[in-house]
Amino acid sequence: MSTKNRNQLTDNLLTLIKSLSSSEKRQFSLYVMRISANNDSKFLSLFKVLSAQKEYDEPAILKATKISKDQLSNVKAHLYNQILTSLRLNPSKRNIPLQLREQFDFAMILYRKGLYQQCLKLLDKLKGQAIAYEEKNIGYEILDLEKIIESQYITRSRNNRADMLIEQTNELTYLNNIASQLSNLALDMYNTFLKNGYARTDEEAQEVSNQFFKSLPDYEMEKLGFREKLWLYQAYLWYSFLTQDFVACYRYATRWVGLFEKNPHLVAVHPVFYIKGNHYVLEALFYLNRTGQFETALDRFEAIMSNEAIPDDDNIIVLSFLYIYSNKLNLRFMKAEFSGAEDLLETIHKKLNRYKDKIDEHHVMVLYYKIASYHFGAQEYKQCIFYLKKIINSKTSKIREDLMCFAHLLNLAAHYQAGMDYRLEALVRSTYNFLIKMNDLHEVQKAIIAFLRNLAHISPLEIKNEFKKLHANLSQFENHPFERRAFLYLDLLSWLESNIQDRPIAEIIAEKVKKKLSEGLR
Structure with missing residues (x-):
């Protein structure tokens, strides 16, 4: 076995053991002890030593067991398989x-x-x-x-059995083929979204549309079952996100959840899909800015997570954390509540640390961006910059491009608000170069860059007039089909209004929320 493979086996084994709960460790010990010959087995000795180690320590293993260095790789491989077998036999895992x-x-x-x-x-x-x-x-x-x-x-x-088997096979062949094509399409749309974010131009939107409908298979809706409809709604959901059609996003997310409500026995079979569907209902409502519906849906989502049909495993626990707490932050943005979130943020940090080995970096960075945005709204600019730096300095390629772009822009605004003018010129230059490199320099970004570039040459007496000009310039893009995506990440207009009126941004946003509610646009 190569050194690389040995190291990967060691990492996988240690990660698997660390993921075991106390009850799962007891289950494994009982599983092994059922065969008396295993009482002194080498793989059981290795399990006991590794369970007590915080980091892999090979010399300590060789000293504490009867395993030779030459035997260690084989014993680790055997232990890995035995743990999986034990988990498979665990009643709580038998889905x-x-x-x-x-x-x-x-x-x-x-x-x-x-x-x-x-x-x-x-x-x-x-x-x-x-x-x-x-x-x-x-x-x-x-x-x-x-x-x-x-x-x-x-x-x-019986005489017709062969005909019956042929008919059943043909039906399942059709459905499995449709499901395969629809799942490929959904994955392709999701991958495009993760890589590029929303369509940025008419050309990109048309390219996405061509890509989608070219791959969409012919189907008869009345022949589709639960699984095929689930993939169909997922595919349309991601297509709608890519083209920023959030009404359609809400429609397909609702249909997605509705499938489970019509087939409640499948919630326990596909809990991840059920949870994700509810999350995307919330995501769509957030982008549609429907505060009342969002708050009701979030309360319902939290109640759903306590449903006995939802299994209590690590995967579900992590997804529950990501979705519930991300949406709790979203609700604060929608209601302009930029104070009193200390306990919420502390919980997020604790859970991020607890689940750090189970959450991919993109989702961590999304949470960091939301936390940074909260601190920006609370006028805690240095803390905002602290979290934005984690995104900007990340070396991973897994962070969505548009998230990275707006992290740079918010970083500029935070430095300006913090009075850190001495760094603005260098930051403007690096942000400009980054956006050019990412091919993401559109009208909103151009306007902000041009404004910040001229800051050093603007008299303090003229600054409000310049803010007003920028506000007038950006207002025309607020409802633009592609430029409006900038306003999904940062409420630029409210930021400008706060500078024009010398008032906290939280007050400006709160007034807009109150006005919207008074007009009955919940």
Whole structure:
């Protein structure tokens, strides 16, 4: 085994062990101890040592166990597989797909033992469950095994059985093919969004549209089941996000969630999709600025997360944290509440630290941007800059381009507000070069860059007039189909108004929220 592979195995094993809860560790020990020969096994000794280590310490392992250096790689590989086997047998981890797969394995054993009638009886029951729980891939495998038995003329089955199996196979083939194409399309749209963010020009929007409809398969809506509709709504959701059609985003996110409400037995089977669907309902409402609906939906989302149908595993816990706390910050922006969030921010920091090995860097940076925006609204500019630096100085390529662009722009505004004028010229230059490099210098960015470039030459007596000019210039882009994306990240107009009126930005935003509510535009 190469050094690289050995290191990867070590990292994977240690990460897996650290992810185990106390009950899972007990389950593993009981699983191993059921076989008396394992009492003194080398992999169990390795497990005990690694469980106590905070960082991998090979000399300590060799000293505390009877494992030689030459044996260590094989013992680690064996331990890794044994832990996964134990988790598979853990009742709390035995979800529907795992149970169906296990039963199919049993059917295969019966077939190989020549117990064909027992095998067919189990397969028939299993096929109904697979279809009911939208596990159509294993449903196809079940049909394949049924056809193998039928083709051997073993069962002397009823005359129309072959026709029935062919019809069922054709139906599942069609649905599996449609699901595959729609899932590919949804993933392609999501990948495009993560890489580039929203479409920036008519040309980009048209390119996305061509890409989407070229890959969208022909389908008959009445033939689609839960799984196929789920992928269809996801694909349309990401297409709508890319083209900034947030009304359509809300429509498809609502349909996505509605699928689960019509099929509540599938919530426990696909909890991640159910959670994500609810999150995207909130995301769409945030961009539509529907504060009342958003707050109601957020309360509902928190209630959903306490539903017994939602499994209590690490993946769900991390997603719950990301979505609930990200939206709690969004609600504060919508209501212009830029004070009193100390406990909320402290909780976010604690959970980020706790789940740091389970959250990808892009989602961490999104949270940092929201935290920075909160501090900007609270006029805590140095703290705002602190979090923006984490984004700007990040070396990862996984951060969405538009997020990085607006982090640079907010950083400029924060430095100006903090009175750190001595750094503005260099920052303007570096931001300008960055935006040019990213091909993201559009009208809103150009106007801000030009304004900040001239700051050093503007008399303090004229500064308000310059703010007014910039405000008038930017106002024309607030509802522009592509330029408006700048206002999704930073309320530029409210920032300018706060400087023109010498008032805190939080007051300006709060007045706009109050006016909107008084007009009944909830």
